[in-house]
Amino acid sequence: MLRHSTYLFLASFAALTLLATNQPFYEILYFNAAQVSEGQLWRAFTAWLVQANVEHWLVNLWGLIVMAIVLPKQLSREDWLAFTSIWLLSSLCLWLSSxxxxxxxxxxxxxxxxxxxxxxxxxxxxxxxxxLAIIIAKVIIENSSLPWFKEAWLSQWIGSEIAHESHVWGLGSGLITYFAYWLIQRFPLNGEPRD
Incomplete structure (x- = not known):
């Protein structure tokens, strides 16, 4: 295994999302409900890769940088499974959304x-x-009716409305995945709880 696989993964992921900002990738990968209903099901799973423009990409890059700071240098099997679970659950929410x-x-x-x-x-x-409490509070507040936290300046800078509801789907997927992991750790099938 690579010694710094986390950094390689996150750098590659950042590059992929930047690449998907351009044509023809943008057109092929973004979520379009009409095209999904016509059978292009992958769009619910690939829309996360597509950014509206470079400014949008830069805003989302901060999250990948935070991940690089807080994750260990080598991702575990549990990390990979969790990332996959979060991606799939969030994609299902997008697919079922309006x-x-x-x-x-x-x-x-x-x-x-x-x-x-x-x-x-x-x-x-x-x-x-x-x-985590700050992140949860941010997502709750931005999805509330409070007008002072709607980040209009950010929408103007990236040239696109911020889909606050999608933040709930992602955060909810992270919470569900972490809770499932916690339950498995506390109540394993073999009956011996892990630390």
Whole structure:
């Protein structure tokens, strides 16, 4: 295995999302409800890769940088399974949503961030709980009716409306995945709980 597989994965992922910002990848990968209903099912799973433009990509890059800071240098099997679970659950939410079109990493990114911070070996429980509470509060507030937290300046800068509901899907997927992991650790099939 590579010694710094986390950094390689995140750098490759960042490059892939930047590449998907351009044609023809954008057109092939973005979520379009009409095209999904015509059988292009992959769009619900690939929309996270597509960014509206470079500014949008830069905004979402922060999450990948945070992941690089909090994750160990080598990802575990549990990390890979969690990332896959979060991606699939978030994609299912997108598929079942009322959105007619969608692009952006931020939806699924909130779930990936939740998992990465919760499992980080570098920080104590208090710091992790505080950071996760801030992330949860942000997602709750931005989906509320409070007008002062709608990030209009950010929408203007990236030239696209922010799909706040997708942040709930990603965060919810991260919470569900982490809770399932916690249950498996506490109540394994062989009856011996792990630490």
């Amino acid at each position: 959105y007619q079109a969608y692009v952006g990493l931020s939806g699924v990114l909130y779930g990936l961030l939740f998992w990465s911070i919760a499992r980080s070996p570098f920080y104590g429980s208090r710091i992790k709980i505080a950071v």
